[in-house]
Amino acid sequence: MEAEPRNPRWQGKSTVELRRATADFVWSLLQDFFNIHKWLPSIDTCSRVEGSEPPAISSEPDVDSFRPIHIWASPNSTKWCHEELVAVDPMGKWLRYRVGDNNMDLRNYEATIRVMEIDGVGCRIEWSFSLDPMEGLKCEDMVNYLEISLRGMADNIESEFEKNS
DSSP, X not given: OOOOOSSOOEEEEEEEEXXXXXXXXXXXXXXXXXXXXXXXXXXXXXXXXTTOOOOOSBSSTTOOEEEEEEEEEETTEEEEEEEEEEEEETTTTXXXXXXXXXXXXXXXXXXXXXXXXXXXXXXXXEEEEEEOOOTXXXXXXXXXXXXXXXXXXXXXHHHHHHHHO
């Protein structure tokens, strides 16, 4: 009998539909890896690490582009992480990134964000992830956090779309 792994990687996904914004419009915002803080409410600041180059248009994991993320958690505490863009496909409207150094207990975190057309009007954003288990949390906690974050992102993008229409 084979022993089951003690801590299998967590995997999850969240999706949100945008009824007004087109996939092309949404992708034009999300492909800008260094400005995610403009759309994701939980992120306070985001910038390119000096010396990192923007990635080539590629689905290969050999691009080198980092962003430090600072997440406001409370008046006395700032959560942060450094994220690396590892692949981007403008035609397929997706990007993949991973988290490096951080103070949030994110270990071996990788995520993919996809923007997909919906028949008719609007689009869908899908955010999938995998990571090593986090002490004191369940995978469902991470999915719930992602769902709240993604809904806030969608609301901000829909507002921006309305301003530009």
